[in-house]
Amino acid sequence: MSQAGFILRLGVGLLGVLLSSATLGGSVPAGIGVRDLHYGEALFQLFQQRNFTAITHLQMAQAKGVMTAQGDEPELVLGGLYLAYGLYDEAEQVFNRLLEKAAKPAVRDRAWFQLARLHQQQGRPKRAALAFGRIGDALPETLHEQQRELAGLIAMAQGDHPLAIQRLVSPDGKSAWQGFHLFNRALAQLGQGSEQEGRDLLDQLAGLDADDEEHRALRDRANLLHGQLLLEAGENAAAQERLQRVRQQGLHSNQALLALGWASFRQDQFEEALTPWMALRDPDDPAVQQGLLLAPQALQFYQAELTGLGLSLQAVAKGVLLPDLSTFDGGGAADGLLLASDPDQRRHLRGLLAKHRFRQAYDDYVDVGFLSANLHRWSSTIETYDHMLEVRQAAYAGQLPRVETALSDQRLQGLRQRREKLLEMEKELADNSQPLRLANAEEQAQLARMQAIETKMDQMGDAVQLESKRQRLRLMMGMLNWQVETDFKPRLWQFKKLLRSTGDELERSGQLRERLKEALEQAPGRFEGFSGRIESLKVRIAELQSTVNVTLKAQAGALNLMASESLQQRRQGLEALQVRTRFALAQLQDRAAARSEAGP
């Protein structure tokens, strides 16, 4: 393979890694602050990669008009979610809408950034470059490194390696994106023929700390690329050193082991070459198949692999290689759906999934399966709602006479009138001091008794012996009057307070009555509204279920075709290898026989 092709192959592979690194969650700048619970709820789903649910939450909040505190932020996030969910047209519309409505510079810059990403992902580097060029200086700082990375990728996609090299430089060299920048800069240097500069950058990357799996895999990739470059240049010992740094349990271990074997082989270290080749795992990997050509058990391996491939091809023909998503409940990850019980079939499907085009089609298949499960759940739930509505309508009809009686009750009006009278009394009391009107029941009873005694005494005449009793009665009446007059002000205050609270209670009762009346009037319309919506949604569910079933079958058909072609090609390749290995062994045997016939 030519160096340009070799680099291109690695570059394309890396591009996929980078785009997946720039996850949607990462494009939501930290520190913006959640000022709206509904928006926060959508972020909770988004940060767990539940894009479909996050989209639903944002759309619901938008429809209800309850998300007003976050400005254009929810719209931007929704656009990003559409992009991640493969709804490219909708994403583009959202970003364009934000740009058309002359949003704030920070929002505009993020919209241009997302548009540039969208075009770059869709393989439209010119449009990506145009959108990228519109990004101003208001992009949040947390997105600067992603911006730098995107700038480099767009330049590389346009074949402008010097520009990519210039763009892919972090100012402080401490960013989490530093490794990606270095790798892509190395690719750009190699792409423009500056091999030594490219290798130096790969060495620099290999020396970086790698705290997570993504960065460890990137470091493996740098060491592998460097080793392969040195191998091509004939610097076998140096290649060996780089290749030995690739982790054996990593994604690139097979390629590294294969190259390591060649590095030893080229230095005539034949037995050392066999060690990495014999350690090759995963017979589905082309690197392993190539490596095993040189191993003693190659023929047995090819035969076993051909048998397995034949079984997988039979499974494809029967349509059982792919998981059956017609009964999918929507849970679990795509890899958890590999239902084939045969380990070879599972392995072959995984091998197919490693290919970008198959993976893309398979992801679509799983997405449609998820939609199918979602519709299935709704189709049973909506029947429950229909029934619930009927029950409510019946309950409403049952309660209607009682409610109507309650509404026609005039007691509330009578109570209001009584309060009006008390308010007048309060005014009179405040204007003309009449303390006895605020005497309590006991005091009034005492007063009435004393007045009755006084009347009786008056009837008994002016007997001298009654005088002391009259004085005592006057004293008691005076004390009672004094007590009532002294307490008048606090009693008046208490009276006003009671009247106020009675007013509040009457007000609440009035509001309740109005709400009841309103509910009574609106109920038939609400029932009709719900009933109409349920019926229309039922129709939509049924229509979409039918479309989903057709699409699921078509998608399975397309995947089976792709799987079949790929497995057939693999079988042909293995058959050719088998023939060549047999031929090579026959030649060796002939030579050995000729040598033994010729004698020592």
Next chain:
Amino acid sequence: MKTRLPKILRLLALLLLSMSIVGQSQADEPADLQSQVRSLKKAVVALNRDLFLLEEELLFPGHTQVSVFLSLDLGEFFTLDSVQLKIDDKALANHLYTERELAALRRGGVQRLFLGNLKSGEHELVAFFTGLGPAGRDYRRATSLKFTKGVSPKLLELRIVDLEARQQPEFDVREWE
């Protein structure tokens, strides 16, 4: 034998070196199928939104609707394991947190812990939080709020906030208008 092995290997290598093994599949997912999937996704997303709106209006009408959310600010002094929510002494929600959910909360996500109905009037919410506190010690705290349910939907937020000054977590409930 030892001297012949390298020769055999060398010959095999010469014979087989230039071979390419596995071809790439040329078949692609048909473009019209891709566009059909996209159009389907769009239609189901819209349908899902309408169904959820119907569900909410039907099951949780505004005048009785109560939502309780949970948010986490930083979360350095407290690692949340579980939360139990009670309203008027009735347990309404229990949740055990996964690492993924905690990460989403720490990044600013807000979890809707409960959506239900309550009649108008006075109520009391009590939330119990369990997890690991400062220095990795077991930690259990509760917070409560007396609130009035009126005619509009009630939104309540359980907040776990790091108090830098005391190096302790603080738990409270906020009522949203």
